[in-house]
Amino acid sequence: MTAPSERAAELCEVVRHFVETEAIPREDVAHIHDPVALDRTLAELRPIARAAGLYLPQMPEQYGGLGLSWIERAALLEEAGRSYLAPGAMNCAAPDQPNMISLLRSGTEAQKQVYLWPLANGDIRSCFAMTEPHPGAGSDPSMLKTTAVRSGDGWVINGHKWFITGAIGARFSIVLVQTAEGPTQFIVDVDNLGFNVVRAIRAMDPYAIGGHGEIELKDCFVSGDAVLGEVGKGLDYAQQRLEPARLSHCMRLMGRAARALELAQAYVNQRHSFGQRLAELQLVQAMVADCHIDLHASRLMTLDCAKRMDAGLSVKTQTAMTKVFVSEALNRVADRAAQMMGALGMSEDAPVSLILRELRSFRIYDGASELHRSTLGRRFLKLSASSSTA
Ligand SMILES: Cc1cc2nc3c(=O)[nH]c(=O)nc-3n(C[C@H](O)[C@H](O)[C@H](O)COP(=O)(O)OP(=O)(O)OC[C@H]3O[C@@H](n4cnc5c(N)ncnc54)[C@H](O)[C@@H]3O)c2cc1C
Incomplete structure (x- = not known):
């Protein structure tokens, strides 16, 4: 780039x-x-x-x-x-990067002292807990089952979260829960007796910092100071967090896919089959070309969102379109790279198969492709209906 x-x-x-x-x-x-x-x-x-x-x-x-x-x-x-x-x-x-941004934006001075500065300094790690097992919130955050109820000068949280990246070894979690006033974010210390990481989930991506934790919150008492931002505004904050977070994922993971392609190109440039280098075969050349086309388009979409963010413009629609395209394009790049490398591309002897495993999950987290497509489709059709009746 x-x-x-x-x-x-x-x-x-x-x-x-x-x-x-x-x-x-x-x-x-x-x-x-x-x-x-x-x-x-x-x-x-x-x-x-x-x-x-x-x-x-x-x-x-x-x-x-x-x-x-x-x-x-x-x-x-x-x-x-x-x-x-x-x-x-x-x-x-992730998730420390978006957590820092959330704390910077919505944290009190005391929360910044206790959580943000140590996080920025790299002394501690954190996680963000929204997703719940059935029948709780996944793609649909309005299905939140974890609750916080006022108790004295604090709150008591009960619920169950899973696939919480960074949970193993984190010092605190930002937890999204339901309250009588609406969804609310709380900062919960992991050494709170009511906060238990019950297991590390072995997801298909190999290298998540702090793994993916399943968490039980049982009579977890937190003081009133644990609320992040305003009570009842937790979903708005989650949305504000997600747009830059998913764009940053696009940026970082583009590097990963580009590296898979570099490795595959090096492989086909030196490996021979039936008397010629793999790089001389047109079907291989087409795979290389398609990878570059996917990466180029991914960069352009990401840069367009970045420019809009620098200009202070809304990126609600653009980040959703970009996330869908980039997550799928990068999967195509890594899949072709693994294909070009034959058995080596299927093994842990080369990073390509591991990159492919890392990238696969990106089509699920930060909003599954299907969820974004249905939301985008509805939004565009509504706009078209309102402009045709105007
Ligand atoms: C590697 C990884 C890391 C994660 N890290 C975190 C984390 O740190 N914190 C956190 O809170 N969560 C995390 N998650 C969870 C992630 O946010 C959820 O998996 C995601 O929101 C989808 O929820 P779900 O798994 O419950 O799928 P479901 O909601 O059960 O959806 C299953 C599938 O149904 C389809 N679908 C769902 N809704 C619609 C719709 N409206 N229209 C069309 N199709 C639809 C999609 O194909 C979707 O993949 C992580 C997940 C993974 C895989």
Whole structure:
């Protein structure tokens, strides 16, 4: 990707060097479904990323971040996303990244002291708990079954959450629950006796920082200060959080798919079959071309959203369209890359099969493709109906 400014171009070069010389050499299949091992490697990498001036690209400068525009961030996050280790090392990985933005936007001064600054400093990790098992909230957040009831000067929370990324080893969770006044976000310390991570779910993606936890909240008492923002506004905050969060996922995961393609291209350039290099076969050339077309279109859609965000425009429709297209296009890229590499592409001996596993889940989280399509379709048809009756 061409960097949008001189500063972003310089930073991208530093990120590429960091990824090639520090992050990729530390990638290890031993990290698969082992959040503790992953945390250990991230703790080793963070001081290196910080010393290289790459820490917190998403935060404003007054909070120790790089103060980049969205369009500059797009270039940087794609470079970082080539390795699953780099965004965590630069402290711009989900779910800490969107949690920092939520705390910055809606947190009280006291909440910022206790949660935001240690999070930004990399001293602690966090998670965001919205999804519940049946019959609770999944695609439809209005199905929330976890409740918070006022008790004295605080609240008592009861409920069940699952697939909560980052939960293993987190210091706190932002939890979305139902109250009499409507959905509300609470900050809950994981050492609260009523908050229990009952298991780590082995999802198909191999490298989630802090894994994916299943959580039981049982008579979990929190003080009134634990409310994040206003009571009853939790869903609005979740929506505000999701739009930039899913765009950042597009940026990082584009780097991952681009790396899978680089590896596949290197493979077909040197591997022979029936007397010629695979790269000379037109069917292979077509797969390479289709991957580049998917990546180019993904970048353009992502950059358009980034430009709109920098201009303060709404991206509600654009991020939904971009998320659907990019998540599906990146899956096509990684799938073709694995295909081009034959058996090696199916194995953990090369990162491509692991990248494919990582990317598959992106078609589900941050809104499944079908959910976005049905919402977008309804929205466009409503607009068309209102303009034809005007
Ligand atoms: C790797 C991973 C990480 C995750 N991390 C988190 C996290 O950190 N915090 C958190 O709270 N949650 C997290 N989730 C959960 C994720 O947000 C939910 O999986 C997602 O919202 C879908 O909910 P569900 O799984 O209950 O699917 P369901 O709501 O049961 O939907 C199942 C399928 O039905 C279809 N569908 C559903 N609704 C519609 C519709 N309206 N129109 C058309 N088709 C529809 C879709 O194909 C969908 O995939 C994560 C999930 C994964 C896989």
